[in-house]
Amino acid sequence: xxxxxxxxxxxxxxxxxxxxxxxxxxxxxxxxxxxxxxxxxxxxxxxxxxxxxxxxxxxxxxxxxxxxxxxxxxxxxxxxxxxxxxxxxxxxxxxxxxxxxxxxxxxxxxxxxxxxxxxxxxxxxxxxxxxxxxxxxxxxxxxxxxxxxxxxxxxxxxxxxxxxxxxxxxxxxxxxxxxxxxxxxxxxxxxxxxxxxxxxxxxxxxxxxxxxxxxxxxxxxxxxxxxxxxxxxxxxxxxxxxxxxxxxxxxxxxxxxxxxxxxxxxxxxxxxxxxxxxxxxxxxxxxxxxxxxxxxxxxxx
Numbered sequence: 001x002x003x004x005x006x007x008x009x010x011x012x013x014x015x016x017x018x019x020x021x022x023x024x025x026x027x028x029x030x031x032x033x034x035x036x037x038x039x040x041x042x043x044x045x046x047x048x049x050x051x052x053x054x055x056x057x058x059x060x061x062x063x064x065x066x067x068x069x070x071x072x073x074x075x076x077x078x079x080x081x082x083x084x085x086x087x088x089x090x091x092x093x094x095x096x097x098x099x100x101x102x103x104x105x106x107x108x109x110x111x112x113x114x115x116x117x118x119x120x121x122x123x124x125x126x127x128x129x130x131x132x133x134x135x136x137x138x139x140x141x142x143x144x145x146x147x148x149x150x151x152x153x154x155x156x157x158x159x160x161x162x163x164x165x166x167x168x169x170x171x172x173x174x175x176x177x178x179x180x181x182x183x184x185x186x187x188x189x190x191x192x193x194x195x196x197x198x199x200x201x202x203x204x205x206x207x208x209x210x211x212x213x214x215x216x217x218x219x220x221x222x223x224x225x226x227x228x229x230x231x232x233x234x235x236x237x238x239x240x241x242x243x244x245x246x247x248x249x250x251x252x253x254x255x256x257x258x259x260x261x262x263x264x265x266x267x268x269x270x271x272x273x274x275x276x277x278x279x280x281x282x283x284x285x286x287x288x289x290x291x292x293x294x295x296x297x298x299x300x301x
Contacts, residue, residue: 069098174211181205
C-alpha cells in the first residue's frame with residue numbers, strides 16, 4: 001500500500017514537472033503571450049519634472065483622469081483623456097501644492113482631489129503644511145473637430161475654419177480665433193464658422209478657443225495653413241561644371257523657391273541643340289521649359 005502511494009506521488013510530480021516544462025518552453029517560443037502594454041506620455045517636456053504623487057480614476061466612459069504633482073513649479077496638475085486626446089489643467093498653484101494626491105470621480109464624472117499644501121514664506125522656508133481638497137464645479141467644453149478649407153493655396157487665400165464643439169454641463173457661447181498662432185485673438189464669433197483672408201505668403205498656425213456659458217475655455221490643436229506667392233523666384237544650378245560645348249549633355253536642377261513654403265524642384269538632363277541659334281538653350285525632356293544660359297532665365301512653354 002505504501003509503495004503504491006509513493007508511485008502515485010511520483011507520477012503526479014512527474015506530470016506537474018512536465019506541465020511546468022511545457023509552459024516554460026511556450027513562454028520562450030511565444031513571448032507575445034506575456035502581458036503587452038500601451039504606453040503614452042500624458043504630460044512633460046524637457047527640463048520639467050512632472051508626474052510625482054499620481055492618482056488615477058476612470059470615468060463612466062472608461063477614460064482616465066489623473067492628478068499629480070509638478071515638482072518644477074510646485075503645482076497640482078490634473079489631466080484627463082477623451083476622444084480628442086489628453087487635456088491638462090493647473091488645479092492649484094498657490095504655494096507648494098500637489099504632493100500626496102488622491103483623486104475620485106462622482107456620479108457626474110466630476111473629479112475630487114485631496115492633496116498636501118506647503119506654506120513657504122518670503123525667505124523660502126517651509127512654514128507649515130496642511131491638507132487641501134479641490135473639486136471641479138463645472139466641466140470645460142469639448143472640441144470634437146477643427147478644420148480648415150483650404151489649407152494650401154496662393155495669396156490672397158480665403159480660408160474657412162469650422163469648429164464643432166459641445167459642453168456636457170452647459171452651452172457654447174463663443175469662439176476666439178487666432179489665425180496666425182501669435183497668441184492674440186484675431187476674431188470672436190458666436191458661430192462655429194469663420195472665414196479669414198491671408199494676404200501675405202507664409203506658413204501660419206491657426207487655432208481656436210471655445211468658451212462655454214460658465215466662462216471655461218479650451219483651445220484646439222494648431223492647423224498649419226500654407227500660403228504661397230503668385231510668382232516664385234527661380235534658382236538654376238548647373239551641376240556639370242567646367243566648359244560647356246555644343247552637343248554636351250547637361251544636367252540642371254531648377255528650384256522654384258516659394259516663401260510660403262511650397263517649393264518645387266525640376267531636374268533637366270538634355271543635349272544642347274546643334275543649331276547655333278539655340279546654343280544657349282537647354283530643353284527639358286518633356287519640352288515644357290528651357291533654360292537660357294546667356295541671361296540665366298527659364299521659360300515655360
